[in-house]
Amino acid sequence: MKRILVAIKRVVDYNVRVRVKPDGTGVITDGVKMSINPFDEIALEEALRIKEKGLAEEVVAVSIGPADCQQQLRTALAMGADRAIHVQTDAVIEPLSAARIFKSLIDREQPLLAILGKQAIDDDCNQTGQMLAALWGRPQATFASKVEVGATSATVTREVDAGLETIEIDLPAVITTDLRLNEPRYVKLPDIMKAKKKPLDTLDPAALGVTPAEQLRALKFEPPAQRSKGVMVKDAQELVAALRSKGLV
Amino acid sequence: MNKILIVAEHDGHNLNAAIAKCVSCARAIESAHVTIAVFAADPTAVAAQAANIAGVDTVVTVAHAANAHALAATLAPQVAELAGGYSHVFGPSTTFGKDLMPRVAALLGAPQLSDVMAVESATRFRRPIYAGNAIVTVEVAAGTQLVATVRVASFEAAKAAAAAAPISAATLKAELPTHTRFVSISAARSDRPDLQTATRVISGGRAFGSAENFQLLYALADKMGAAVGASRAAVDAGYAASDMQVGQTGKIVAPELYMAFGISGAIQHLTGIKDARTIVAINKDAEAPIFEVADYGLVGDLFQIVPELERLIAAGK
Ligand SMILES: Cc1cc2nc3c(=O)[nH]c(=O)nc-3n(C[C@H](O)[C@H](O)[C@H](O)COP(=O)(O)OP(=O)(O)OC[C@H]3O[C@@H](n4cnc5c(N)ncnc54)[C@H](O)[C@@H]3O)c2cc1C
Numbered sequence: 001m002k003r004i005l006v007a008i009k010r011v012v013d014y015n016v017r018v019r020v021k022p023d024g025t026g027v028i029t030d031g032v033k034m035s036i037n038p039f040d041e042i043a044l045e046e047a048l049r050i051k052e053k054g055l056a057e058e059v060v061a062v063s064i065g066p067a068d069c070q071q072q073l074r075t076a077l078a079m080g081a082d083r084a085i086h087v088q089t090d091a092v093i094e095p096l097s098a099a100r101i102f103k104s105l106i107d108r109e110q111p112l113l114a115i116l117g118k119q120a121i122d123d124d125c126n127q128t129g130q131m132l133a134a135l136w137g138r139p140q141a142t143f144a145s146k147v148e149v150g151a152t153s154a155t156v157t158r159e160v161d162a163g164l165e166t167i168e169i170d171l172p173a174v175i176t177t178d179l180r181l182n183e184p185r186y187v188k189l190p191d192i193m194k195a196k197k198k199p200l201d202t203l204d205p206a207a208l209g210v211t212p213a214e215q216l217r218a219l220k221f222e223p224p225a226q227r228s229k230g231v232m233v234k235d236a237q238e239l240v241a242a243l244r245s246k247g248l249v
Numbered sequence: 250m251n252k253i254l255i256v257a258e259h260d261g262h263n264l265n266a267a268i269a270k271c272v273s274c275a276r277a278i279e280s281a282h283v284t285i286a287v288f289a290a291d292p293t294a295v296a297a298q299a300a301n302i303a304g305v306d307t308v309v310t311v312a313h314a315a316n317a318h319a320l321a322a323t324l325a326p327q328v329a330e331l332a333g334g335y336s337h338v339f340g341p342s343t344t345f346g347k348d349l350m351p352r353v354a355a356l357l358g359a360p361q362l363s364d365v366m367a368v369e370s371a372t373r374f375r376r377p378i379y380a381g382n383a384i385v386t387v388e389v390a391a392g393t394q395l396v397a398t399v400r401v402a403s404f405e406a407a408k409a410a411a412a413a414a415p416i417s418a419a420t421l422k423a424e425l426p427t428h429t430r431f432v433s434i435s436a437a438r439s440d441r442p443d444l445q446t447a448t449r450v451i452s453g454g455r456a457f458g459s460a461e462n463f464q465l466l467y468a469l470a471d472k473m474g475a476a477v478g479a480s481r482a483a484v485d486a487g488y489a490a491s492d493m494q495v496g497q498t499g500k501i502v503a504p505e506l507y508m509a510f511g512i513s514g515a516i517q518h519l520t521g522i523k524d525a526r527t528i529v530a531i532n533k534d535a536e537a538p539i540f541e542v543a544d545y546g547l548v549g550d551l552f553q554i555v556p557e558l559e560r561l562i563a564a565g566k
Binding site: 095158159218235 | 393
């Protein structure tokens with residue numbers, strides 16, 4: 001079966017102003033709104049569109065993390081994923097562990113594509129997709145803004161510093177999404193009801209042969225240096241005078 | 250001794266300015282021995298530039314026709330092979346480094362730190378998370394090989410060397426895949442300075458309303474010798490190219506002067522500009538969050554203010 005695996009990470013919603021705990025042991029997540037990582041939502045949308053074009057038959061949403069991740073998987077199912085896999089763990093999952101878990105699922109599921117967000121907006125790592133592609137020994141098309149899937153290969157346009165790069169990759173492959181790839185659909189109420197009946201399997205990392213290693217130990221968290229509030233100027237003339245006095249224009 | 254390998258980013262002719270900043274990051278590690286690796290079809294010119302950065306001990310070149318375009322799938326096995334014996338493997342936190350380094354890390358079975366902004370020791374580093382809302386200090390166990398991308402806006406470029414470092418050529422055995430092929434790149438050629446190295450950057454937001462109106466900003470930029478950036482909203486709306494996006498998921502800039510026109514100041518945008526020496530905000534809404542980080546704020550209509558600034562700046566020259 002032509003299958004697409006999509007990564008769904010549960011993260012603090014992008015609208016939340018994240019604050020560091022006073023004791024520096026982490027950031028405040030109690031009572032904070034959690035959502036699907038925005039880039040993963042784009043990944044799921046792209047997978048659904050590929051399926052709707054008849055180029056894939058099944059979309060499987062995968063999340064790694066604590067029990068609460070099932071909320072995000074249910075949302076993914078409501079958006080249109082056919083089934084979900086929850087790799088349940090309370091351990092710290094570094095990108096390399098996440099990639100190892102995905103690789104092990106790939107061995108089971110034999111997908112045509114694995115689509116992941118280019119980064120998660122919590123740790124901002126931007127690593128998992130690339131690591132997965134390396135472990136799998138398959139192509140990676142990162143920061144995708146356009147994907148065209150063919151019979152045995154795909155053409156992907158990537159947002160790079162210099163502009164837009166186009167590459168051709170043989171399938172199967174890993175794609176990571178950038179913001180402008182698509183605009184994810186909204187979930188409708190009847191879909192939420194239907195999603196409750198869709199299969200959601202739960203596994204633990206050990207069942208996949210992965211012991212999450214903690215190689216990067218977070219010692220302390222601090223708020224960033226604050227910029228002090230400056231002055232208001234009344235017009236363009238005053239602004240230019242101020243900038244000129246500092247040699248900036 | 251800490252042996253640090255830095256993977257050079259280049260376009261075949263010129264070494265990317267980010268590499269001299271990676272050298273500064275590497276040099277911040279105690280008893281560092283710094284090697285720059287240049288993978289290219291013909292590495293000669295780029296290697297010479299790398300050898301001329303102060304703080305570089307050696308340059309290694311790997312010449313291969315497959316290295317004509319920087320494809321992570323092709324480069325990663327070569328970097329991984331070369332990386333044996335190095336304690337740290339660094340790349341810039343540009344799209345080149347972000348694409349390549351995690352693939353290298355996975356081949357090495359090594360952890361990666363993304364966006365290193367400060368070095369505390371050979372095993373302890375600081376990096377931003379949550380769009381820069383928190384800074385975390387991270388430690389790896391001594392003896393663990395570490396891959397990292399360097400947040401280039403956090404480091405000054407290393408100076409030119411008094412004497413060039415020795416250059417040697419390496420021949421590698423790594424088998425190179427053919428499953429990933431370069432097709433084309435469309436880069437908007439412009440005579441304006443590069444966003445990430447410019448001393449002045451002026452950016453526009455959704456307020457411009459159209460690509461035509463956005464041209465106002467280019468006229469001002471040309472008078473100022475500034476690079477032009479944009480908010481995500483302006484890029485999404487098609488007023489500006491994707492490579493102009495500044496912020497958490499775009500480019501991090503660190504100019505002497507950053508001017509934001511009609512940009513509200515969402516956290517995702519602010520994280521890309523916090524390293525600017527002086528921030529100026531022009532917005533018609535006095536309550537816009539951008540004013541909280543601005544050194545100079547001006548409340549008003551950009552459609553009046555941009556042409557006025559252009560006139561005043563031109564007149565002063
Ligand atoms: C996952 C994720 C990643 C993101 N990454 C980025 C990123 O990297 N970079 C980024 O910029 N954003 C990013 N965003 C988007 C960000 O949240 C904001 O939506 C975006 O920055 C808003 O752009 P803006 O300020 O141009 O538009 P708006 O927020 O709409 O602000 C427009 C401003 O223009 C002012 N204005 C209107 N008319 C005039 C006028 N005539 N004269 C003067 N002022 C005027 C208004 O008062 C307003 O303040 C990201 C969002 C998500 C979810």
